[in-house]
Amino acid sequence: MNSNVIVRAPLHVQVAERLRLLIDSGELAPGTRLNENELCQNMGVSRTPLREAIRSLATEGLVELQPNRGAIVSVVSxxxxxxxxxxxxxxxxxxxxxxxxxxxxxxxxxxxxxxxxxxxxxxxxxxxxxxxxxxxxxxxxxxxxxxxxxxxxxxxxxxxxxxxxxxxxxxxxxxxxxxxxxxxxxxxxxxxxxxxxxxxxxxxxxxxxxxxxxxxxxxx
Amino acid sequence: MNSNVIVRAPLHVQVAERLRLLIDSGELAPGTRLNENELCQNMGVSRTPLREAIRSLATEGLVELQPNRGAIVSVVSxxxxxxxxxxxxxxxxxxxxxxxxxxxxxxxxxxxxxxxxxxxxxxxxxxxxxxxxxxxxxxxxxxxxxxxxxxxxxxxxxxxxxxxxxxxxxxxxxxxxxxxxxxxxxxxxxxxxxxxxxxxxxxxxxxxxxxxxxxxxxxx
DNA sequence: ATAACGTATTTTGTATGCAAAATAAACCCG
DNA sequence: CGGGTTTATTTTGCATACAAAATACGTTAT
Incomplete structure (x- = not known):
């Protein structure tokens, strides 16, 4: 019995963390459009987990979803x-x-x-x-x-x-x-x-x- | 120019709303496993938007993600x-x-x-x-x-x-x-x-x- | 030259397919 | 019979493929 099971975090969680960091550091400035293909290439993941991560950040309020136009880093007024x-x-x-x-x-x-x-x-x-x-x-x-x-x-x-x-x-x-x-x-x-x-x-x-x-x- | 653009909400948003309702009404009781295929069939959507919706609910705290085991309706202790x-x-x-x-x-x-x-x-x-x-x-x-x-x-x-x-x-x-x-x-x-x-x-x-x-x- | 239209390209949204993990079932051995 | 191991099935995770929408571009007409 081992309670210290090593569970590698799901990709979409890792991606979400990375995005949060990018946004928090200002590397992704407020208003920036999140281009899915671009981010996918940078991070070396497919669009599915990336999109899941973006949805998470959206409910957190860090990004804003624009139907059929993807997401932008939300602007704090x-x-x-x-x-x-x-x-x-x-x-x-x-x-x-x-x-x-x-x-x-x-x-x-x-x-x-x-x-x-x-x-x-x-x-x-x-x-x-x-x-x-x-x-x-x-x-x-x-x-x-x-x-x-x-x-x-x-x-x-x-x-x-x-x-x-x-x-x-x-x-x-x-x-x-x-x-x-x-x-x-x-x-x-x-x-x-x-x-x-x-x-x-x-x-x-x-x-x-x-x-x-x-x-x-x-x-x- | 028309500012009353009719934007049908993205599927994953609709699905999230529906899920939220199901959870709130108790139809999906706390602790219930969210079976993706089952829910997909019920709602007539594919797994992609459903999964995106589930991720959203997870960051809201309504469901709890269990890596490689999907999600359960979170239990409020x-x-x-x-x-x-x-x-x-x-x-x-x-x-x-x-x-x-x-x-x-x-x-x-x-x-x-x-x-x-x-x-x-x-x-x-x-x-x-x-x-x-x-x-x-x-x-x-x-x-x-x-x-x-x-x-x-x-x-x-x-x-x-x-x-x-x-x-x-x-x-x-x-x-x-x-x-x-x-x-x-x-x-x-x-x-x-x-x-x-x-x-x-x-x-x-x-x-x-x-x-x-x-x-x-x-x-x- | 510019406005407007139509086409091409990019980008997003959704569905499907495949691999890995977890669960269930069958089986074997004690 | 019962416990444990192996095998089959289900279910999830991720990647890819296709469709629809939006953007970019070029052409034409005024």
Whole structure:
């Protein structure tokens, strides 16, 4: 009896992952038409699994199906972001509230460490690494809620906002503010204070919203 | 130039809709294996669009893919419901908060009317119609938020809980309580009181949770 | 030169075919 | 008889083939 059965993931799942990566990295920019033959050749698979993968991404909202005209990488508009952020605020708040009373001290210590790394990246102006650690912290807190459905829901929404790539245009002030909010988050977490953590997380998303909308107005 | 182009929906979309209906109605019960040939014959389509539809439902979470063994209608466990309800509470609360300040008086009047119908169904003990109107009210309030992403997110979660079919075993007390909470909801809506509506909606889901868990314990 | 039409090519949508895996059935041996 | 192994059948996974739609192109007429 062996429970560690090696099940090679079905092709359409692998293809979906690869496509998700391409879209997420911006290699397939929003609005790009997905040419089936082209992608098939690139990935070395036939159209069947590719098409199945595209259907999956469509229900995820990453691509948009256009009957008889294939699919395009879905465009995340400012309105979309405006819709998504309040939802994320609610959900991250909920996640924090749950995490505050459920996470173990060693898990919290780990987050504190990553937080310290993040601050270092901030001070050294290492934007990419900052965002990486930042994202990791949010993920770990949400996962600390012990609610997998919540994690999945937030991730799905988060992916869309992230793809909009507004974050690069952060001002020094909003960045500083984000970091200090993070400091408060960790403190609330260490104090196991659900209400406070929830409030900060909601405020944190609000800060993000302001930043994004600010950079959007600039770029217009 | 004609913007009312008649685009017959692609087969895989139609098939997905049909499958969703079959699953939602319970005709395809949780745990049921989806036999491709069988379904193809029933629906009169080939396997390709059927399989594409199944992949879509899988990313929606309605079916579960089992590599090399096809797909089964996903089973909604008690744990799943326990995870989903707090999320729905947060999101319905958010929806209500937004709706309270955004809905027009005539829209609110319409909801009041449907609410009155619902109360009548309650008094006449018409369970099915009660649930129908109940659901409609929640939908209208959420839609009143003007946030389509929020509507979609809630619907997706709601579909899973509904499929668990715990609701039938409502006691008279919890039913009465639900109705009175609904009365409060409408009042808060008419008063355009976002905080109150949010609080009631969150409380309302909590009531639902208690009801469900209660009926679950009975059935064990 | 440009607009409009018709044809050719590409691209998508659906069906079918073949190979591999899983399930069911038959068979053998203890 | 019963457990296990082998063989047959079913079912899934992927690739290919064909049909329909959309796009691109070239030609003609104004």
């Amino acid at each position: 400012q309105d979309d972001v405006t819709e998504i952020l309040p939802i994320m605020a609610s959900l991250e708040g909920l996640g924090g509230r749950l995490a505050a009373v459920q996470m173990h001290t060693d898990q919290i210590k780990q987050i504190r460490q990553i937080h310290n790394q993040m601050v270092t990246h901030y001070q050294k102006n290492e934007v990419t690494k900052y965002f990486e650690t930042n994202r990791l912290i949010h993920e770990l807190i949400t996962e600390g809620s012990g609610n997998q459905t919540l994690v999945d829901t937030i991730n799905s929404l988060s992916a869309k906002v992230r793809r909009a790539r507004f974050s690069a245009q952060m001002t020094r002030e909003s960045w500083e503010r984000a970091v200090s909010e993070h400091e408060e988050m960790i403190t609330a977490l260490e104090a196991s204070d659900p209400n406070r953590l929830e409030a900060i997380l909601i405020q944190h998303v609000e800060t993000k919203r302001t930043t994004i909308l600010g950079s959007l107005q600039q770029s217009q | 008690q744990d799943d419901v326990t995870e989903i309800l707090p999320i729905m509470a947060s999101l319905e609360g958010l929806g209500g908060r937004l709706a309270a300040v955004q809905m027009h008086t005539d829209q609110i009047k319409q909801i009041r009317q449907i609410h009155n119908q619902m109360v009548t169904h309650y008094q006449k003990n018409e369970v099915t119609k009660y649930f129908e109107t109940n659901r409609l009210i929640h939908e209208l309030i959420t839609e009143g938020s003007g946030n389509q992403t929020l509507v979609d997110t809630i619907n997706s979660l709601s579909a899973k809980v509904r499929r668990a079919r715990f609701s039938a075993q409502m006691t008279r007390e919890s039913w009465e309580r639900a109705v009175s909470e609904h009365e409060e909801m409408i009042t808060a809506l008419e008063a355009s009181d976002p905080n109150r509506l949010e609080a009631i909606l969150i409380q309302h889901v909590e009531t639902k949770r208690t009801t469900i868990l209660g009926s679950l314990q009975q059935s064990q």
